[in-house]
Amino acid sequence: MPEATPKPEELVQINYDPHEKDWRKTRPEFRKGTFCHAALPKDVKYLGLPNPRDWQPPDVDWKLPPNWKEIILQGMKERLEKFRSFRLFMDICVRCGACADKCQFFLGSGDPKNMPVLRAELIRSVYRRYFTTTGKLFRGLAGARDLTEDVIKEWFYYFYQCSECRRCSVFCPFGIDTAEITMMVRELLNLVGVNTNWVIGPVANCYRVGNHLGIQPHGFKDSIDFAVDDLEEITGVRVEAPINRKGAEVLFIVPSADYFATPHYYTLLGYLMLFHEIGLDYTFSAYAAEGGNFGLFSSHELAKRLNAKMYAEAKRLKVKWILGGECGHMWRVVNQYMDTMNGPADFLEVPVSPFTGTRFENTRSTKMVHICEFTSDLIYHNKLRLNPSRNDHWKVTFHDSCNPARGMGLLEEPRYILRKVCNHFHEMPENTIREQTFCCGSGAGLGSDENIEARLRGGLPRANAVKYVRDKHGVNLLTCICAIDKATLPTLLEYWTPGVDVGGIHELLGNALIMKGEKERTTDLRGQPLQQKSEAVHA
Amino acid sequence: MPSYECEGRTYDVDEDGFLQDPGLWNEDVAKDFRGTEGITELTPDHWKVIHYIRDYYLQFGIAPMVRKVCKQTGFSLKEIYQLFPSGPAKGACKLAGLPKPTGCV
Numbered sequence: 067m068p069e070a071t072p073k074p075e076e077l078v079q080i081n082y083d084p085h086e087k088d089w090r091k092t093r094p095e096f097r098k099g100t101f102c103h104a105a106l107p108k109d110v111k112y113l114g115l116p117n118p119r120d121w122q123p124p125d126v127d128w129k130l131p132p133n134w135k136e137i138i139l140q141g142m143k144e145r146l147e148k149f150r151s152f153r154l155f156m157d158i159c160v161r162c163g164a165c166a167d168k169c170q171f172f173l174g175s176g177d178p179k180n181m182p183v184l185r186a187e188l189i190r191s192v193y194r195r196y197f198t199t200t201g202k203l204f205r206g207l208a209g210a211r212d213l214t215e216d217v218i219k220e221w222f223y224y225f226y227q228c229s230e231c232r233r234c235s236v237f238c239p240f241g242i243d244t245a246e247i248t249m250m251v252r253e254l255l256n257l258v259g260v261n262t263n264w265v266i267g268p269v270a271n272c273y274r275v276g277n278h279l280g281i282q283p284h285g286f287k288d289s290i291d292f293a294v295d296d297l298e299e300i301t302g303v304r305v306e307a308p309i310n311r312k313g314a315e316v317l318f319i320v321p322s323a324d325y326f327a328t329p330h331y332y333t334l335l336g337y338l339m340l341f342h343e344i345g346l347d348y349t350f351s352a353y354a355a356e357g358g359n360f361g362l363f364s365s366h367e368l369a370k371r372l373n374a375k376m377y378a379e380a381k382r383l384k385v386k387w388i389l390g391g392e393c394g395h396m397w398r399v400v401n402q403y404m405d406t407m408n409g410p411a412d413f414l415e416v417p418v419s420p421f422t423g424t425r426f427e428n429t430r431s432t433k434m435v436h437i438c439e440f441t442s443d444l445i446y447h448n449k450l451r452l453n454p455s456r457n458d459h460w461k462v463t464f465h466d467s468c469n470p471a472r473g474m475g476l477l478e479e480p481r482y483i484l485r486k487v488c489n490h491f492h493e494m495p496e497n498t499i500r501e502q503t504f505c506c507g508s509g510a511g512l513g514s515d516e517n518i519e520a521r522l523r524g525g526l527p528r529a530n531a532v533k534y535v536r537d538k539h540g541v542n543l544l545t546c547i548c549a550i551d552k553a554t555l556p557t558l559l560e561y562w563t564p565g566v567d568v569g570g571i572h573e574l575l576g577n578a579l580i581m582k583g584e585k586e587r588t589t590d591l592r593g594q595p596l597q598q599k600s601e602a603v604h605a
Numbered sequence: 606m607p608s609y610e611c612e613g614r615t616y617d618v619d620e621d622g623f624l625q626d627p628g629l630w631n632e633d634v635a636k637d638f639r640g641t642e643g644i645t646e647l648t649p650d651h652w653k654v655i656h657y658i659r660d661y662y663l664q665f666g667i668a669p670m671v672r673k674v675c676k677q678t679g680f681s682l683k684e685i686y687q688l689f690p691s692g693p694a695k696g697a698c699k700l701a702g703l704p705k706p707t708g709c710v
Binding site: 103271281282550552 | 606619620621665666667668669670671672673676682694695706707708709710
């Protein structure tokens with residue numbers, strides 16, 4: 067936590083009074099802690115994106131190309147023609163305000179431009195001015211305004227305080243997908259070279275070596291091999307973790323943080339234990355070594371480029387279908403864009419679990435199964451032996467990660483697993499979970515250190531719900547199924563709700579899983595001593 | 606491009622204060638940068654972590670997994686945070702002259 071970060075008791079003093087001035091006359095203040103650094107020229111160049119240069123958001127001169135206005139308006143025109151949804155979302159909002167208090171960034175900051183309706187108005191007003199007759203004729207009277215450099219700066223500030231989580235969309239009577247408006251604006255900003263390091267850096271890494279962290283194949287193998295050794299020490303069982311094995315039935319793809327960061331790593335151990343125990347015929351890939359897709363946070367084109375390698379690798383390795391790990395945005399891309407971006411994946415088979423015979427009809431188009439679908443199906447068919455008392459030191463709650471929840475409707479499966487692998491599971495209040503889940507405040511590329519104040523504000527509603535179950539039930543572990551969650555929620559909770567750790571569903575599954583030939587387990591996967599021994603076995 | 610100065614030496618750094626060119630690292634860099642991480646003195650324990658990360662980086666082009674750092678150096682994650690208050694992926698990597706890890710970390 068940077069030293070200059072305000073204390074919780076200061077940050078929680080949120081002023082919800084609207085500005086006295088007309089919203090069109092207020093300007094964002096690029097205050098440290100509330101924006102991300104600009105992308106590095108080398109990464110912009112590497113991806114072949116326009117206008118690589120040294121600049122930072124607080125600069126007065128953003129060094130936009132001389133014809134920046136023409137580029138943006140042409141970009142808008144093309145996108146309005148290409149994406150019917152974009153034009154529809156520009157036209158149909160009646161400003162009812164149902165979304166206004168649903169955004170965690172508004173709730174945490176009190177800034178009216180973080181109300182989804184007003185955030186969208188930042189571009190709608192420009193749309194009206196240049197693309198509607200009433201706006202062209204009546205200008206301000208018709209809610210239209212000119213496109214200026216200040217508007218570009220305002221777009222950058224507020225569309226990078228939207229985590230594309232889509233909570234507001236749940237409450238919109240017209241079903242406007244505000245995340246898609248954010249995506250459009252970020253695409254437009256990209257056209258003039260306005261993008262952030264925390265998005266473009268990982269995309270460039272992923273494009274170059276196959277994952278956001280820039281881990282090369284020998285580093286990937288080293289990490290997986292280490293996990294195999296580590297597991298043998300913990301369980302006494304030697305598992306196999308094949309990489310780039312042609313002809314395997316299943317290609318398994320995880321977010322790269324699973325084999326780099328903590329607490330993600332413990333979830334990786336859980337996957338490896340599960341696959342060994344059931345004897346899954348699978349392989350990792352050192353090329354498709356990333357589930358996450360930071361391209362989505364910048365443009366459809368970049369999302370498409372990163373998504374393509376997963377399917378290219380599935381084809382090269384001649385697998386039958388793809389299994390995906392505890393990743394967030396990967397699932398939004400796979401479920402809602404992949405089919406028209408890189409699909410159809412007709413060279414793959416509709417996934418069938420080799421152990422239960424379950425045919426995952428819901429993945430007919432993508433051929434990609436979520437690990438929680440796969441595991442809950444195994445448990446439902448009594449294919450796993452579990453000892454939930456090995457998780458008795460945890461009082462658990464579950465944070466629905468935005469994209470699996472709202473982007474693919476994965477609401478029951480993680481809960482089904484949790485109820486079988488631990489004895490103490492408590493839900494947060496119902497307006498903060500499932501499809502109404504609050505974002506971690508760091509999704510869509512907002513999770514950088516320099517953006518800490520914005521993250522803490524955006525994460526306040528989530529942390530507040532965690533506080534509720536911590537105080538009421540003694541919850542000490544927040545589980546989630548997204549790598550950004552696992553990276554950023556520990557910081558958030560340490561700040562707002564100390565005493566609650568963060569972990570994955572498959573970490574708890576790994577703790578509970580009884581493996582053939584295992585030695586007596588004295589610790590959990592983190593090396594913490596088990597609370598008590600129990601013979602209770604739930605087959 | 607920002608720079609960082611310490612005792613007459615000037616380093617090109619990124620916006621987060623990480624060394625721009627990891628190839629320019631030597632032990633003086635770690636000593637000069639320790640102040641930016643709130644570390645008053647580099648003890649043998651610090652050096653153990655820094656050298657392990659640095660050597661791994663030279664071999665693999667990336668920082669080692671956090672869990673691996675702990676296991677290979679024998680320090681718990683808590684102890685690593687005591688040594689490097691901003692953590693293994695940030696403070697320790699910065700003093701070892703590595704680029705800052707990006708992504709879901």
